[in-house]
Amino acid sequence: MPPVFNWQLGREMTYPYAAAFPERQFAFVFNINRCIACQSCTMACKSTWTFSKGQEQMWWANVETKPYGGYPMFWDMKILQLLAEANPEGLRWSGKLSADRKQPYGRYDGRTIFEAPRMLAPDSARVLGYLPTDEEWNSPNIYEDNPVGERGKFFDWHKTGEKLPEHKTWFFYLARICNHCTYPACLAACPRKAIYKRPEDGIVLIDQRECRGYRKCVEACPYKKSMYRGNTRISEKCVACYPRIEGKDPEGQGKPMETRCMAACIGQIRLQGLVKLNPDGTWAEDRYNPIYYLVHVAKVALPLYPQFGTAPNGYYIPPRWVPRDYLRQMFGPGVDEAIERYEKPDRELLAVLQLFRRSKFIIDRYALKEGPMVYEGTLRGRRVTLYNDAVIAYGRNGEELFRTSVEEPVHVRPAIHANSI
Amino acid sequence: MLCALRIRAEETTFRLGRDRLYEIQGPEEREAAFHDFHAAWFERLGLGRVLWQALHEQPRIVGSTRVCVVMHARTGMNEGAELFVCPGGEGTGETTRRSVGIRLLPQSLLDPETLLAFLRHELFHIGDMLAPAFGYEPRLPRAALGPAHEGLVQDRYRVLWDTYIDGRLAGQGRAPASIREARLREFLRTFGMLGGQAVEAFARFFSSGPLTHSALVAFATAPLAAVDAPSGALAPSPVAARSLASGSRCPLCGFPTRAFETHPDQLPPAVVDRIRVSFPTWTPSCGLCQQCADLYSSGASRAPGPLVR
Numbered sequence: 001m002p003p004v005f006n007w008q009l010g011r012e013m014t015y016p017y018a019a020a021f022p023e024r025q026f027a028f029v030f031n032i033n034r035c036i037a038c039q040s041c042t043m044a045c046k047s048t049w050t051f052s053k054g055q056e057q058m059w060w061a062n063v064e065t066k067p068y069g070g071y072p073m074f075w076d077m078k079i080l081q082l083l084a085e086a087n088p089e090g091l092r093w094s095g096k097l098s099a100d101r102k103q104p105y106g107r108y109d110g111r112t113i114f115e116a117p118r119m120l121a122p123d124s125a126r127v128l129g130y131l132p133t134d135e136e137w138n139s140p141n142i143y144e145d146n147p148v149g150e151r152g153k154f155f156d157w158h159k160t161g162e163k164l165p166e167h168k169t170w171f172f173y174l175a176r177i178c179n180h181c182t183y184p185a186c187l188a189a190c191p192r193k194a195i196y197k198r199p200e201d202g203i204v205l206i207d208q209r210e211c212r213g214y215r216k217c218v219e220a221c222p223y224k225k226s227m228y229r230g231n232t233r234i235s236e237k238c239v240a241c242y243p244r245i246e247g248k249d250p251e252g253q254g255k256p257m258e259t260r261c262m263a264a265c266i267g268q269i270r271l272q273g274l275v276k277l278n279p280d281g282t283w284a285e286d287r288y289n290p291i292y293y294l295v296h297v298a299k300v301a302l303p304l305y306p307q308f309g310t311a312p313n314g315y316y317i318p319p320r321w322v323p324r325d326y327l328r329q330m331f332g333p334g335v336d337e338a339i340e341r342y343e344k345p346d347r348e349l350l351a352v353l354q355l356f357r358r359s360k361f362i363i364d365r366y367a368l369k370e371g372p373m374v375y376e377g378t379l380r381g382r383r384v385t386l387y388n389d390a391v392i393a394y395g396r397n398g399e400e401l402f403r404t405s406v407e408e409p410v411h412v413r414p415a416i417h418a419n420s421i
Numbered sequence: 422m423l424c425a426l427r428i429r430a431e432e433t434t435f436r437l438g439r440d441r442l443y444e445i446q447g448p449e450e451r452e453a454a455f456h457d458f459h460a461a462w463f464e465r466l467g468l469g470r471v472l473w474q475a476l477h478e479q480p481r482i483v484g485s486t487r488v489c490v491v492m493h494a495r496t497g498m499n500e501g502a503e504l505f506v507c508p509g510g511e512g513t514g515e516t517t518r519r520s521v522g523i524r525l526l527p528q529s530l531l532d533p534e535t536l537l538a539f540l541r542h543e544l545f546h547i548g549d550m551l552a553p554a555f556g557y558e559p560r561l562p563r564a565a566l567g568p569a570h571e572g573l574v575q576d577r578y579r580v581l582w583d584t585y586i587d588g589r590l591a592g593q594g595r596a597p598a599s600i601r602e603a604r605l606r607e608f609l610r611t612f613g614m615l616g617g618q619a620v621e622a623f624a625r626f627f628s629s630g631p632l633t634h635s636a637l638v639a640f641a642t643a644p645l646a647a648v649d650a651p652s653g654a655l656a657p658s659p660v661a662a663r664s665l666a667s668g669s670r671c672p673l674c675g676f677p678t679r680a681f682e683t684h685p686d687q688l689p690p691a692v693v694d695r696i697r698v699s700f701p702t703w704t705p706s707c708g709l710c711q712q713c714a715d716l717y718s719s720g721a722s723r724a725p726g727p728l729v730r
Contacts, residue, residue, distance in 0.1 A: 134493075134526075135497075212440055232448065232451070233439070
């Protein structure tokens with residue numbers, strides 16, 4: 001297997017194919033702190049792509065309650081268990097967080113799902129994984145809203161468990177779609193080479209004419225976002241609403257639009273874009289691309305389970321109330337710093353966070369326009385100063401998409417119309 | 422299918438044949454082709470052999486039902502067999518209206534021995550339902566003591582019927598010898614109130630001659646009265662006229678309890694009258710838990726008049 005460079009792990013790793021990177025990469029940031037599990041994203045995807053016969057149990061986009069929920073059931077616990085068995089010495093990270101885009105989270109010293117040959121069965125398998133049972137696919141909302149309580153006590157929550165910085169009684173919603181990984185495990189495992197990564201935007205697709213339903217992709221994808229359709233005997237997966245990304249949705253009039261799940265997000269947790277890549281797969285400097293800014297400058301958005309080794313292109317702003325050891329396992333070593341920065345945002349971060357869901361078009365670049373100070377005070381012992389800065393979003397061709405401000409505009413209705421619309 | 426093929430050299434042939442079907446463009450046509458192809462391989466691999474064997478061991482099912490449908494079970498708990506009867510229509514006979522549904526997990530087909538044992542037991546239930554001598558009724562009689570007691574009777578009935586079925590299967594040499602021990606354990610758990618008489622009562626269901634649905638219901642409703650009846654009689658009796666064993670259920674609230682009222686015969690007549698308003702057949706000899714005794718005593722001692730002033 002040729003070595004490839006995985007910047008999320010800060011090292012080279014083995015992968016069945018030589019590295020090849022798209023011109024731009026589909027990527028997204030989900031702010032978990034805002035998700036209310038309304039499932040609008042889930043239904044937007046369902047009503048667009050998976051409403052047909054044979055797709056009844058198929059949810060390309062889903063929102064699950066962590067730590068107990070999962071679609072399919074216990075997907076992350078199961079793959080983490082396999083990975084732990086492949087790494088008897090532990091899933092260790094070394095080094096420190098750094099500004100180096102080749103090693104922002106230090107270095108992962110454990111084995112990835114591509115590097116556990118002793119565990120693979122049969123020997124011809126290329127990726128460590130497992131095939132979920134039908135039962136595991138049947139209950140997408142299992143354990144919804146079930147919080148973690150006191151260890152060893154069933155249905156008994158901490159009486160004062162809600163105090164920050166970490167809640168003792170906690171859960172959070174994890175919205176998920178395919179991560180359109182840089183090193184997709186589904187692609188690596190397909191015996192027919194039916195899965196490919198588009199050179200223009202890095203979207204991972206299954207060629208429906210080539211697939212023969214071996215389900216190796218379902219087995220290999222650690223995020224379990226490749227799904228088998230019983231009546232067509234073919235596997236299917238999230239297509240990242242590629243016609244919208246291409247600007248072919250009539251609604252967009254030629255402008256690239258965000259996916260359906262992003263555009264439908266009620267909680268305004270989602271921001272999606274395309275990032276430029278260097279020849280080695282690292283992200284090219286693009287300081288005012290909002291995704292680049294959130295991942296590489298503000299460093300508040302982190303990849304989901306980077307230790308799997310697929311270099312996922314979905315990034316999450318971790319929930320600030322959740323115990324850090326759980327989050328470190330889920331998002332890697334950058335968690336503490338990300339939460340620290342998110343809790344105490346600087347002027348630019350606060351402005352960029354306003355870009356989420358102000359438009360259905362893909363934001364290529366943003367610019368800031370400083371505004372007046374509007375608040376000064378303290379929050380949990382820290383000095384806080386807020387400025388009503390404006391943030392301007394630009395599209396692919398440099399056109400202004402919208403502008404918004406940190407303070408939401410408030411309209412005070414005249415007394416005569418106080419109770420009317 | 423693929424799991425069954427993994428241990429056979431025919432996988433390549435299967436793959437080649439199936440791959441050709443992917444070339445069919447029409448989705449409905451392709452789905453139908455897949456269906457036929459898999460059905461043919463199902464036969465070829467002999468995956469249905471155990472199903473046929475279990476069915477043919479029950480000639481009454483084959484002769485009295487129109488069709489047997491094998492379906493995909495969602496979970497292991499969902500596996501089982503059921504008898505479906507369509508509402509009667511003009512010119513439709515009993516046999517035409519009946520069908521059997523068997524729900525199985527696909528992987529269950531890969532373990533023929535376990536599957537055969539499971540199907541034998543499940544189809545015996547259907548066989549009993551169809552046997553006129555058994556006198557099966559789809560609904561158990563409503564328990565006088567309320568819904569909680571109905572649930573209890575249903576649980577007991579299930580244990581008795583399972584015991585009766587496995588006893589006959591063991592007698593025919595179609596169930597493993599260990600089944601007696603397993604069923605006895607379950608019986609003792611369910612009928613703990615019988616104490617030392619439980620093993621003898623178990624033998625009546627596991628090893629005795631033909632039983633009927635009504636006999637099982639009678640025992641499930643009043644096990645204590647039934648063991649007092651002459652051996653083999655298993656006749657229904659109104660209510661147990663003996664002290665309740667610790668851990669059995671209070672005849673009033675239906676909850677299991679270890680704190681029965683020690684002298685129900687000394688309850689004031691007003692309390693007994695108040696209990697009889699809700700449970701007309703109750704007598705002090707039936708017993709009651711201390712909580713119910715407190716409840717009805719407090720109600721009886723309350724001064725007449727409106728509760729809210």
